[in-house]
């Protein structure tokens with residue numbers, strides 16, 4: 001019954017879309033095409049925001065690597081059970097910061113030199129067990145298809161049919177906190193429900209034949225890191241490696257899943273997802289969500305400025321705040337100002353919990369659809 005009502009609401013939304021414009025003062029229909037073009041946003045962003053400064057990018061790597069080793073040395077030196085939990089959270093957050101810099105390399109926004117991007121990207125991502133090219137390519141697919149139900153990659157909605165085909169346990173784990181925050185390693189191995197292929201396998205459907213060699217290289221680098229961790233386990237003992245590396249790795253995975261999920265879910269109003277003719281790069285990108293992470297914004301390289309990053313991934317992270325400010329007058333109501341965070345972004349957990357309770361699947365049909373709730377989900 002509830003599902004029926006949701007469907008009716010969605011169909012009404014679709015009808016409105018055809019008639020809706022962004023009239024002054026009129027309620028904005030978020031699923032309607034915007035009155036501006038992507039070139040208008042591009043033109044509003046100052047020229048210098050597009051310039052990549054390799055030395056500046058390297059200085060962030062230097063900063064993060066020094067902090068990571070500093071934390072590890074201090075934690076190992078004191079080896080104190082009061083300090084370990086603090087270390088795990090701080091170091092896991094630094095692993096996440098390292099990931100974001102590797103993400104810049106993957107987009108080519110780290111430097112204009114592709115070799116430098118690939119070398120630094122491999123060093124950074126392999127060190128936190130991410131297959132650099134494998135993920136870079138699937139992340140590019142995510143950007144190129146954001147907001148598209150079938151073609152988007154990673155945290156896109158499941159269609160009702162795929163949702164219903166999931167076994168009880170998968171459904172439970174996918175929508176019950178904290179399990180979705182542990183999804184990333186599983187996603188790397190098997191992708192999302194309804195899709196097949198692995199980020200480690202060159203023959204995976206994620207990659208074109210030309211990309212195979214790149215994928216093999218990254219899988220080898222990933223394997224080299226696994227071997228290094230095993231060797232360290234022999235040298236300093238597995239418990240010490242678990243304390244210094246294993247637990248921070250899990251915290252990093254939780255950061256990654258939390259941030260990437262909330263960039264595409266959990267807005268107060270339901271945001272549209274598209275199919276077919278209704279999807280466009282601009283309309284898909286406009287449904288992404290910026291987030292404020294308080295004191296952490298600087299630490300994780302302003303990853304919360306997601307809307308402009310999604311539309312223009314070639315802009316380096318250190319210009320995203322300025323680029324976002326410059327784009328706001330063009331975006332108007334299509335830009336959703338993020339909720340202000342306190343020093344620590346604790347508010348995001350209630351957004352996550354709420355979304356996991358409500359955002360389960362989208363209709364199998366329709367070109368502009370909205371999340372619906374499984375009434376049987378507890």
Ligand SMILES: [Zn+2]
Pocket residue numbers: 142260263264288310
């Ligand atoms: Zn995204």
Ligand SMILES: [Zn+2]
Pocket residue numbers: 103107139143309313
């Ligand atoms: Zn990106």
